[in-house]
Structures are given as structure tokens and as C-alpha cells.
Amino acid sequence: xxxxxxxxxxxxxxxxxxxxxxxxxxxxxxxxxxxxxxxxxxxxxxxxxxxxxxxxxxxxxxxxxxxxxxxxxxxxxxxxxxxxxxxxxxxxxxxxxxxxxxxxxxxxxxxxxxxxxxxxxxxxxxxxxxxxxxxxxxxxxxxxxxxxxxxxxxxxxxxxxxxxxxxxxxxxxxxxxxxxxxxxxxxx
Amino acid sequence: xxxxxxxxxxxxxxxxxxxxxxxxxxxxxxxxxxxxxxxxxxxxxxxxxxxxxxxxxxxxxxxxxxxxxxxxxxxxxxxxxxxxxxxxxxxxxxxxxxxxxxxxxxxxxxxxxxxxxxxxxx
Numbered sequence: 191x192x193x194x195x196x197x198x199x200x201x202x203x204x205x206x207x208x209x210x211x212x213x214x215x216x217x218x219x220x221x222x223x224x225x226x227x228x229x230x231x232x233x234x235x236x237x238x239x240x241x242x243x244x245x246x247x248x249x250x251x252x253x254x255x256x257x258x259x260x261x262x263x264x265x266x267x268x269x270x271x272x273x274x275x276x277x278x279x280x281x282x283x284x285x286x287x288x289x290x291x292x293x294x295x296x297x298x299x300x301x302x303x304x305x306x307x308x309x310x311x312x313x314x315x316x317x318x319x320x321x322x323x324x325x326x327x328x329x330x331x332x333x334x335x336x337x338x339x340x341x342x343x344x345x346x347x348x349x350x351x352x353x354x355x356x357x358x359x360x361x362x363x364x365x366x367x368x369x370x371x372x373x374x375x376x377x378x
Numbered sequence: 379x380x381x382x383x384x385x386x387x388x389x390x391x392x393x394x395x396x397x398x399x400x401x402x403x404x405x406x407x408x409x410x411x412x413x414x415x416x417x418x419x420x421x422x423x424x425x426x427x428x429x430x431x432x433x434x435x436x437x438x439x440x441x442x443x444x445x446x447x448x449x450x451x452x453x454x455x456x457x458x459x460x461x462x463x464x465x466x467x468x469x470x471x472x473x474x475x476x477x478x479x480x481x482x483x484x485x486x487x488x489x490x491x492x493x494x495x496x497x498x499x500x
Contacts, residue, residue: 211427214427214428215427217427217429218424218427218489221424221466221487221489224466224467225466225467225468291494291497299497301494301497313497314497315494315495315497316495316496316497317495321497335495337455338455338456339426339453339455339456339492340456340492340495342426342427342492343427344426344427344491345426345491345492345494348462348489348491348494349494351468352468352494353494356468
């Protein structure tokens with residue numbers, strides 16, 4: 191359903207939706223920026239956001255996210271975590287975070303998922319294109335969510351902020367000590 | 379009808395209007411935030427990016443504000459329980475909390491966003 195070139199929406203319609211959502215973001219841009227969400231690039235249909243932690247010292251840019259409005263909202267938005275400096279999607283082994291979400295019981299669930307055969311992980315949430323096109327979610331069609339607010343740019347940015355930024359408590363340090371011998375003072 | 383001079387502003391207003399203003403002022407309830415009438419207390423709610431002004435009472439639970447904001451922005455496809463109300467800095471607010479207790483001044487901006495649905499399973 192979401193294959194490139196398949197059942198495309200009129201570009202003018204998709205572009206109008208894109209401009210509407212980016213316009214809503216711009217109206218609240220100062221609030222987003224204060225929380226650590228910065229719009230780095232916006233050229234239809236592609237946007238790149240950076241997510242930084244505003245209270246860490248030194249400040250840290252944690253990750254980037256590419257959100258594509260291709261055929262939106264006939265198709266849901268596509269969300270991939272990317273390197274904010276290069277725009278290149280992270281591979282599973284390169285992920286700076288898996289967006290852990292606490293559960294009432296049991297260990298946290300990572301919202302960033304990938305199938306074993308997939309190299310590029312994705313945000314596994316209803317309202318995200320990669321979620322709906324995954325074979326495990328064929329029973330949860332995007333059309334059941336479309337127009338309800340699920341999958342809006344605002345909702346997805348808030349999910350990325352909540353699980354990717356607001357749960358961060360500090361820098362993680364790892365120190366290694368190794369013994370290479372003894373200290374000697376030559377005696378007369 | 380004879381006009382009446384408003385002694386404070388010096389403007390001339392019809393008697394009915396002057397009487398209405400006087401009665402309305404006498405009946406206006408006071409709030410714990412001072413002598414501000416309740417009708418002037420409002421919160422600005424950004425619902426999934428769209429701003430709406432919700433008139434409320436500093437002593438009324440935020441659940442009513444959530445319901446009104448959703449109604450005013452035609453976001454009726456999801457129950458109110460599926461939405462999260464936060465401050466500008468991202469702090470989550472309980473629907474049972476009252477704006478007066480939280481120290482929210484009239485016009486304060488809050489954000490109402492859909493909770494992320496059940497995910498993380500493939």
C-alpha cells in the first residue's frame with residue numbers, strides 16, 4: 191500500500207497538508223525549541239528535526255528524525271531516526287536511543303524496532319507509515335486512525351520528545367583503568 | 379429615553395445600558411485569584427498544534443478544560459482519556475488538578491496531545 195509510486199496522492203494536496211502541519215509547528219516553534227526539538231530542514235516532502243536535551247550540561251544533541259510527508263495523509267507520515275549532522279538514517283547498531291517506554295509491569299519496551307532482516311529501524315507506533323506497513327500490523331490499518339489526530343506531526347514530535355529526550359537524566363560515563371606496571375623512583 | 383452621563387468616563391450611555399452594567403457588576407462572582415470575574419479567566423490550549431481559548435474557573439478540574447478544548451477543535455474521534463495535558467516545558471498535568479492550585483494565570487498556555495498508542499511490538 192505504501193510502496194513508492196503506488197496510489198499516490200495529488201502532489202498539490204499533499205503539499206497543502208505539509209504546509210498546514212509545518213505552519214502549525216512554526217506557530218509553536220519557540221515552545222518546541224525550548225523543549226529541545228529543532229526543525230533543521232523543511233523542503234516538501236522531507237523534514238529533518240534535531241532533538242537536544244535542554245538541561246544537560248554540556249548540552250547534548252541526542253538524535254535526529256527524518257519525517258516524510260510523501261502522500262500524506264493518504265499515507266501516514268514516515269519517521270526514521272537519523273544522524274542530525276548528515277541526515278543518514280541510523281542502522282540498528284548505530285542507534286543512540288531506542289526510545290524506551292516504561293510499562294506498568296515488566297521491563298521498558300523500545301519504541302524503535304526493526305525486523306531481523308531490516309537494516310534501518312523505525313518508530314513503531316500507530317500513525318507511523320513503517321508501523322502500518324509492517325507485516326505484524328496488517329490488522330491495524332492506517333485508515334482506522336486517519337483524521338483522528340493519531341499520526342499528526344505534533345503527536346509524533348511529542349512522542350519523540352517524551353521518550354527520546356525527557357527521560358534522559360544525565361550523561362553516561364564509562365572509565366577504564368588499566369595497570370601497566372609500577373611507578374619506580376631510581377634510588378642512589 | 380433620557381440618556382445618563384457616566385460619572386467615571388464622562389461618556390453618555392442609555393439608562394438601560396447603565397443599569398445592566400451596574401447589575402452585571404454587582405452579580406459578578408469573585409474568584410480566589412482576586413476580584414477578577416470568572417468569565418475573564420481562560421487558558422490557551424494547543425490541541426495537536428491548533429490553539430483554542432477555553433474559558434474556565436480556577437477552581438474547576440482540568441478535565442473540563444480538556445473536554446471543552448477537544449470539542450472546540452473538533453477533536454472528537456478519541457476519548458479524553460487518550461490525551462495528555464502538559465505545560466510548555468512538557469510537565470504532565472493531572473486532569474483532576476485545578477488551574478488555581480497549579481498557579482496558572484489567566485491566558486496560560488498548555489498543550490494537549492494524543493498519547494502515543496500501543497507500540498513497540500513487531
